[in-house]
Amino acid sequence: MVKINSIKTRLNIIGGLFTILVIVLIASGFSMAYRSEQDSYIVNISGKQRMLTQKISKEMFFLHFKDIYDFRNINSALEEFESNLESLTIITKKDSILRSYDNKRLEDKLDEVKNKWIPFKKEILSAIEIIRHIKNDTKILNIKTEQLLNRSDEIVEIMEKEKFSPYYINVSGRQRMLTQRMGMFVKRYLKDGDKQNYALFLEAKKLYDETISSFFNDENIKKDKTLYLYVSNNYNYWQEYKSYIENLIKFESKINNSIEYIYQNNITLLNTMDEVVSLYAKENEAKNKTFVISLYIISILSILGAFYAYSLARQINLGMQEFIEKSKMLSSNVESSSAILNPRDDELKKVSENLKDYMEKVNKAMVDSSNTILKVENIADELEEIVQGIGKALENLDIEESKKNRLRKKISAVEDLAIESTENLIYISKMLTKFQKNLTDVSNEHEEKDN
Known part of the structure; x- marks a missing residue:
């Protein structure tokens, strides 16, 4: 081992050691402050993703079961969720230089969230489009129901005018009631998806269809050309009205399927995001633990460096005192100077x-x-x-x-x-x-x- 006798070398060692320790300590402090801020941002975003998942599902239920259709909240939530997911993916991959086990798990878990999010978002956008379509069709439904009711009234009036039997007039009058029931129950079903309302609608629809079909094929009605003309027009319009309502119900069925899908997959997506948050918290805790350990190591090195500096300073002081004492001897004994002056x-x-x-x-x-x-x-x-x-x-x-x-x-x-x-x-x-x-x-x- 090389023996260090130079005072300059010793001082350089002391200065260099403390300079390195101070630089490491300052760098660690700045690094920890930056990482703490970044980790807080990540945990905050990942926690917000859970809230956005619930908000998206809640907005979908509101859109489906309320008469007011405001798509701004759900669109904003969809955009924010996707933007946050992209940010988390980028930050995690950028931060995984050391490719730690938890980092790899985070990447895999975020990929899992992304794979679940893509069909989830697609289903929501499809449901939104259908709801937007039904909103417009519901207004048209009111108009069509009103027109069907007027046509049924016209047939009743003509039958009364032409002195048809009370049976015809009574059955024809019932068509007006059935029209109102169909319009009411189909609107309720489109609003809340209640199967009982759907059953009542089907019952009224079946009876109305049987009645108008019997009128259309009735020989007595065919004899009255004016009445038969109104019945034929009403029958044709009924076919159009019936097809229109059946399409609305198909759309409603799709919405119900989407709502059911959203309800089931929302829980899965939420649980996956919970796992992501848990992994981020675990990763953050591990980083904090590593930083604390590094601080302990730096503190120990600082203490050892202080002892080493004290030891070197003491050696230098002793060497100077020894040199002064021997130089005094030199002034009185020149011939033995080579033996007297032999400092370290x-x-x-x-x-x-x-x-x-x-x-x-x-x-x-x-x-x-x-x-x-x-x-x-x-x-x-x-x-x-x-x-x-x-x-x-x-x-x-x-x-x-x-x-x-x-x-x-x-x-x-x-x-x-x-x-x-x-x-x-x-x-x-x-x-x-x-x-x-x-x-x-x-x-x-x-x-x-x-x-």
Whole structure:
């Protein structure tokens, strides 16, 4: 295992660790907030689907059993249910990147809802179209029933005018009552689908049909051309009226079948949506549990990171104290510096090595300075002896005075140059001595502070 001695590396590890933990914590918080909002939206929509399923069935019953036909509510519910179902399908597939078991079950369950919804919606739209058709035909039925009643009245009036027997007049008058009963009971049946009303309608219809058929084939009535003409017209109109009512009843039968289908499949669709809501709630609970576990893990890592940071900081502090103590020893024992300064941290090692080299150079400079001072003094003495010897020799020479003067000037210049060189060397020696004194003062002050 690689041993980490660098202070910089340790600090980078601490900073990087806490940066990662903070980023993960913030990202988890934002992710959870977004997922919580999305999950609430999904659960709300899926719960609303159950309400819409019941609303659609309720509106169908209202449309069937009430005289007021308002298709806006049911159309709006159908559109909203289908739109919500599509949204749930898209969100679930988009959210199933990890393809979890519950996600797959949700997709399958939504497909099941969709497969049940398509024929359910088709049956409802078919029933709505029939109800819309019956609404218009019910108005026409009133007109046709009124026309049939008038035709029956006309036959009664002609029979009374032509002095037919009371039997004919009585039977013909009964046709008016039967017409009213047929119109009343068929309207009730179309409204509530009550089989008793349908049975009463069939009874009146059968008696009316038998009566008008007997009139149409009666020889006595045929003899009266005017009466027979009205009876024939009434008979033909009755065939049309009867066919019209039979078609209405067929439509009503289809509506009843649709209502029965809606009633049965509404429960199935509702139960399937309940399962979807349950799965969404379960999925949401699992996500919340995962988030809580991740928070625990992050918290534990944060605590461990804090302990690790404290440990590293303590090691760094101990290393610095050790370095300071050993640097004090270095100032009083240069020769053993390599043994004294041996810190564990890489940065302190570099500082230690630089300090050791610097102190060695300073000590060497101090030694060289002492040697230089001695050399300068020796050179000054030698120069002085040389100049004195040349001066004596010049006085003993037998040459012209002018030449002696020129030689004296040159000797004097050499002497001046020697003096100047000596002064420079003395100045340099003084500067080195001053530098040595300053270093000694710094060292003494450092020792006083340490003590």
